Structures are given as structure tokens and as C-alpha cells.
Amino acid sequence: MKYYLKEIIQNNFNERNAGSKARIDTDHILEALGYQPLESFLEIATSNSKLLKLTSQFYKYQELQTVFSEIQVGDEVVLQMPIQKQTLLLANCIRHLKKRNIKITILIHDLEAIRKMTMDSISFTTKIQISLSELKILKIADKVIAHNYRMKEKLVELGISEDKIVELEIFDYLLPEITKLKKAQKNNPIVIAGNLDPEKVGYIASLPQNIDYNLYGVGFTSDVKNPRINYFGSYLPNELPSHLEGSFGLVWDGDSATTCSGPFGNYLRYNNSHKASLYLASGLPLIVWEASALAAFVKRYHCGICVNSLTDIADELASLTDERFEILLQNTSHLGDLVKKGYFLTKSLDK
Structure with a gap:
């Protein structure tokens, strides 16, 4: 069987931001190709409590373990990275899948090891954690779908095997067939x-x-x-x-x-x-x-x-x-x- 992790945000108050469009489209494409959804429900955090954040790490880990338990030996699963239900123990979840001879494909939406490395608002410790966590997951995966050749080169530089990386070229953008578009005009803004x-x-x-x-x-x-x-x-x-x-x-x-x-x-x-x-x-x-x-x-x-x-x-x-x-x-x-x-x-x- 072929599966994919379908993360559902239950209290998304910012639907006009297209940040989730790529993930939703990916879900639709995968389902059309015969992949079965493994549903994982996610609530956007509303507390800054360090204790609650630490507790949520274990909750997320346990919840993902439960979701992944449906996958059988020899099955395939596609994960969209970064996983929204992020946990420092995610690599362990994926490692358990590998031990059961489950094929893992990672589709990269954003590579935080690159995107956040120069942000002053992110602490040095957090940057190291992000980098190590992402690299662990990418090294464990059987296949990685990267955006383009530049990202592929960067991943190889970071120690990811070139043989496992496939270039996406460009993201898809699904639209209803009834969508009517205005034709671009050379002298328009x-x-x-x-x-x-x-x-x-x-x-x-x-x-x-x-x-x-x-x-x-x-x-x-x-x-x-x-x-x-x-x-x-x-x-x-x-x-x-x-x-x-x-x-x-x-x-x-x-x-x-x-x-x-x-x-x-x-x-x-x-x-x-x-x-x-x-x-x-x-x-x-x-x-x-x-x-x-x-x-x-x-x-x-x-x-x-x-x-x-x-x-x-x-x-x-x-x-x-x-x-x-x-x-x-x-x-x-x-x-x-x-x-x-x-x-x-x-x-x-x-x-």
C-alpha cells in the first residue's frame, strides 16, 4: 500500500495566506495517484509556556507513532517536510518505519536548515537543532524530492546521497476547471x-x-x-x-x-x-x-x-x-x- 501523512490544521485563522495551498494540492495529487491518507490533526499552539511546549513534544511523538502504526511492512509513505506536527523525536518515528522495511519519500516544501540559518530572531541552539533534525530525517529517507538543482547541490553538500534526490522543478498549483483568467497584456502593471x-x-x-x-x-x-x-x-x-x-x-x-x-x-x-x-x-x-x-x-x-x-x-x-x-x-x-x-x-x- 502507498500512504501519505495528511496533517489537518483544526484552527487555521489565516486561510487567505497561501502557505498551506502547496500542501493541500500535494494531498489531492497523492490521493489521485492512489496514496491513502494517514490523518493527523493539529491545533495551532496558543501558549508560550515552555512546560506545555515540552509536553506537546511527547504528545506529538505518541500521536505520530499511533498514525504510523497503520503502515505495514513493505508499504510506502510520503511525508511533506517540514512536518507541521513538528517534534524533536520525529527522526525516531521515521527510524522505526525504516526498521519495518517501509519505503519513505520526503517532499521538501521548505528547508529550514537553509531558510532560518541567517535569521537573527532564531537562537543559535535552535538553528543547530533544526539543522541536525532535518539532516537526520533526510539521511534516513529512501527518496527526497528537492525543489531544483541548487537545492539538490546544497543537500549533497550537507551529506545527503545524490542518488536519492529527485528535482521537482516547480510546484504545482491546482485550480478548479471553471476558473476564468485575465489574459496578460504587455503594457499592464x-x-x-x-x-x-x-x-x-x-x-x-x-x-x-x-x-x-x-x-x-x-x-x-x-x-x-x-x-x-x-x-x-x-x-x-x-x-x-x-x-x-x-x-x-x-x-x-x-x-x-x-x-x-x-x-x-x-x-x-x-x-x-x-x-x-x-x-x-x-x-x-x-x-x-x-x-x-x-x-x-x-x-x-x-x-x-x-x-x-x-x-x-x-x-x-x-x-x-x-x-x-x-x-x-x-x-x-x-x-x-x-x-x-x-x-x-x-x-x-x-x-
């Missing part, structure tokens, strides 16, 4: 969608004022004074694509408009931002940072443009011919059809 919290996208405060931008998402602050910015509010992940209107979708993080900087910006060197999948599913070609891992994807499939700085976008658009833009649209439409039907995860699991 640049779309910026997703988490607009200044801590993550501080660069919005210094966007060049020589082009227009349409913003969608949670966390936008009215303190940003830029006459070229139009803010359209937030929508649920499956509704958002039908509201996006623009020419390109921008994938950029950090506090600078001249380069992707800070913990979030640097993470783009290894990460496939889920908003790239949102844009492709919405029919929008991409604008990405030249130094990001996504740049290789954009160049391989000719589905957007790469820039070193946001100040370069105006010149890039000015030199973009109508014929070239139509080619980008055609390639984007093809990729959009693929991500909307779960092609990339299915391909990775076949490998």
Missing part, C-alpha cells in the same frame, strides 16, 4: 502577490516609480507611499488567479529593490517560491532574480525574464518586442496547464 508583510518583502517600500504595480495579498501596509502601486486586497488561494491582472508576476524577496537580500532574499538562491507557480497557473510570465534558483527554470522554459535589480525591469520591458512577449505567453500557458493538473509532482514520484 507588474503583479506582486502573496505575503506582503514588510519583514518579508520590505523592498516594496522602495519599488522604482517608473512602472506600475498591482499588489494582492495579506500584510500590506498603508505606510508605503508610491503613486505607482495599486493594492487590490487579499483572496483565497483558489480565487486569487481569476483576480490577477497584469503583464508579469514578480518573484522577489528581502528588503532591497536592487538585489534579493536578507534571510528571505538569500533563500531564493535555493527555493522555488510557490508564488511562481501561482503566476504560471494564472497565465503570467515571470520576473525573477538573476541569482535565484528559479532563473534556470525561467531560461530553460522561456517563460519570463531575469533581472539583477528591480531598477532593470523598465528597460527590459521597453526592449521586449510584441513577438517575444507572445512567445513568453505561449510557454507560460503551456506550463500553467501542467501545474494546474499536478504534472510536476506526478513526474517526480514516477522517478
